[in-house]
Amino acid sequence: MRLLKLLVPAALVAAGAGFWLTAPDRVDPGRFAALAGDAASGESVFTASGCASCHHAPESDDNLALSGGQAFPSDFGTFHAPNISPDPEHGIGGWTLAQFADAVTRGVSPEGAHYYPAFPYTAYIRMTDGDLADLWAYIQTLPPQAVPSKPHEVGFPFNIRRSVGGWKQLYLDDGWVLDVPPELERGRYLVEALAHCAECHTPRDALGGLDTARWMAGAPNPSGRGTIPSLTPDQFDWSATDIAYYLETGFTPDFDSVGGHMAAVVSNFSQLTAEDRAAVAAYVKALKAP
Structure with a gap:
């Protein structure tokens, strides 16, 4: 009984620490308050980042129809690219620039859920604020797609989204890999x-x-x-x-x-x-x- 009295508080402390460590890390919205993105510049950011390559509809010849749906198999399950068109219901049209930055550079949804790292935010975390704002401005000019995103096909334990927060502690780093002149x-x-x-x-x-x-x-x-x-x-x-x-x-x-x-x-x-x-x-x- 005495051992149980010691183990229960220890377990609660460990659970609380784990919950804190896996919490989503968001950007400071103030960083973007004074930024007005330029859609023309954002087009080249969009192209260089390969957004359409993953998010365009697989059955469409229009690379700017960003309704998602492409499947990306991996050892952890099959991930489906989501709708990132400006549609306010099924896409990201209802987001703010800060929420967009959370998603692109931190892998966090507006609701505070972790995105799986099939979305390459481990690279995009190095994107400049100006390029983020420009990219956001350009995406707003694209045609909305009223198509629901497909759910991922991920089994236990990888379907526990909160665990991605622990993964980020190990791998989400905004430092450069190569030192260059x-x-x-x-x-x-x-x-x-x-x-x-x-x-x-x-x-x-x-x-x-x-x-x-x-x-x-x-x-x-x-x-x-x-x-x-x-x-x-x-x-x-x-x-x-x-x-x-x-x-x-x-x-x-x-x-x-x-x-x-x-x-x-x-x-x-x-x-x-x-x-x-x-x-x-x-x-x-x-x-x-x-």
């Missing part, structure tokens, strides 16, 4: 933040977090079909010119052409400036072998 900062911003290249090109540990010790060293394809290639110099010998040309045209130095999900990535990068493609190529050439 000033001339490579634009490329780093595009690769590590907006384009979230490491989400596919970096292997993960048993909990699904990126193994930054093997940054961009290649990884199994989450779909279970094949692998995502390494971009580190011990495995990847393309020149910076080759990389930039591939991102513009989809053609490799071996006269092959892009395929799979990378085709959507190339489609996005082809719409960016030549300077941005060159910046990405320069960053890739600065990578170290794991």
Whole structure:
């Protein structure tokens, strides 16, 4: 009985600590109070971030119909991209800019629930406030889609959303992975933040977090079909010119052409400036072998 009296308070303290540690971390709304986003600038942020690649309707030829629905299988279940159109009921049209920033950079819904990290907020957390505001302004110009989001297919224990808060304690970090000189900062911003290249090109540990010790060293394809290639110099010998040309045209130095999900990535990068493609190529050439 005496042991029970000691264990019960200890269990309550541990439960309270766990509840506190897994609580959602929100942005300070005051950061965005004076920001007026520019939709024209937001279009390039939208393109570089690959928003349409995941969130456009799978049965539609319109990449700006952001009703979601695409399925993304993983070891933890199958995740479905949600509706992020400006529809106020089924999309994000009723959100504020601060709530949008919570979702994109912290993985937190307006109701305070954790989003699964299939949504690459671990990369977007490095996005600047100005780019967030511009992106938000651009999304408001897109056509609303009155289509409900599909539920994820995730079993126990991964369906316990609160546990994602503990995962974030381990893996949600706004620091840069690669230390670079000033001339490579634009490329780093595009690769590590907006384009979230490491989400596919970096292997993960048993909990699904990126193994930054093997940054961009290649990884199994989450779909279970094949692998995502390494971009580190011990495995990847393309020149910076080759990389930039591939991102513009989809053609490799071996006269092959892009395929799979990378085709959507190339489609996005082809719409960016030549300077941005060159910046990405320069960053890739600065990578170290794991």
